[in-house]
Amino acid sequence: MATDLINLDRLIAKAEERKHLPAPELAFQHLDTLWLQVTGTLCNLACLHCFISCGPKNESHPFMSKEQVFQALEDGARYGVKEVYFTGGEPFMHPDIKDLITKTLEIAPLSILTNGILIDDAMAAWLGETFRNSRYTFDMRVSLDGTTAEENDAIRGRHTFEQILQGIDKLWANGLNPVITVTTCHAELGAAEGRSKFIELLKDRGITQPRLKFLSPFKIGREERRDSGYQNYERLVEGDLIEGEEDDLQCSSCRMVTAKGVYPCPILIEVEEARMGDSLADGMTPIKLDHPACYTCHVEGVTCRT
């Protein structure tokens, strides 16, 4: 503990000395990952840790129209995109979700970030069939925030634990093995013991090939109010990036398109200054890592990809 305190003091002192320096600039290498905020900030849940404060009433980013999604896909294909992610909000709230999935899979592998609750039997069957027949791989990433109803529901809302698990069961039964995504709001979830609990939970439900991803929470959106938000020293300035980090930061190789335009990454879509322009073409330029969330990426090496 004592060493933590000393390091923190040193960190703050160092940040104080360097705060006049500009934020680091990050070149854009190539569009490996295209994120599409297909359902904007609209979600059937309103999780406490949601870094973009999604919920049933948040319309700050509306649904993308089919045309907007197709346009972004066409642009992405032209730039040689490697993979596409759908997120929201909850992508399965989109009325044209099947068309969006079909079109995307003609162009690139697709992952959908979902809470799984809206996937009924018919949809699960269609998704399984699509997975088997598509040219590129197709993944579901289902968020779950605990291995008990108590743990999960405290964050994701009452009765969500059982509903999410039912969604996972349906996908598995239809031959689609979802990646279970856990936000490590409680550090112990990500530790070895926490992981084995998730593996046990899934194995108990007959999922013999458990796939897991652990993500650090970002202290913005609703998470800012839940936790403490960022401290003053948590900002990046020129010279902070370590060797090779340019390659590791996802924003050197990803862009996010929403109904409102193009953004550097999935994390910053509610930061108005981060908006890069109307279409993907406007996003093919360097960015400034001047947001405190960039600090989390720097420290934790976070990537939203699977």
Place this chain on the structure above:
Amino acid sequence: MSNVTTYVVFGGVYNNHISLAALLDAATEHGAEEIYCLGDIGGFGPSPDKVFPHLRDTANLHVMQGNYDHSIGNRLEDCACGYTDPRDNHFAQISYDYTFENTSEPNKDWLRELPTEFRHTWAGKRVLMSHGSPRRTNEFLWESMCPDGFLKYLLDESEADLLFVTHTGIPWVRTLEDGRQVVNVGVIGRPPNDGQTTVDYVVVRVGDDTIEILPQKLEYDFEALAAEMRDEGLPEEFVETVLTGWWTTCLEILPGRERSVGPY
């Protein structure tokens, strides 16, 4: 009569000296003029030093450095495969530490000095061989994760018409609309998660203006390998892969499609 030259391209030896010897015999039978190994010499299998006489003393064999070889050669602490799953890491580390301890210093030095790509002109085409991808040694090029547009981008950037890679352990061939090709040659060190005990390599037949890619299956004495792995005290999980053809560890990196094929 046009002239045809035969080449053999393979990767991922993973200490498998038995399949390596079988591969070199097969190359001779094919009448291969040159043989190219795309790296990842260590890991997984038994007795690391046994592959080096083959690799170093075969006159027409050219060996490239993979990420594993870079790590062993530079005396790094791990293989830089970048697993995040603790179980994957556990097994990856066992295999790395074993390989590291049992690779002689001169062999480590040899690995450190290996080249990282090969370029040729075959039948007027620009041929590039890389370990993972032309832009990153440890980038995985899985079939289900490589859209045509992305491969086109890689070929444009690296100024190539025909690209050979390994690193993932599962072979595939893609021909783009414009006729350019990308070939993942697979590996000879362990089976490609297909329930068979054979391993993979590629024969290339180059004429005056034609290039033929012929993916091959290689049989070798996998039971002898399994026995030696047990003698060396390597994990039973690895032995199982050799005997059954199914991967049991490091599954986290597999895309959904490739993973759904196997039982683990």
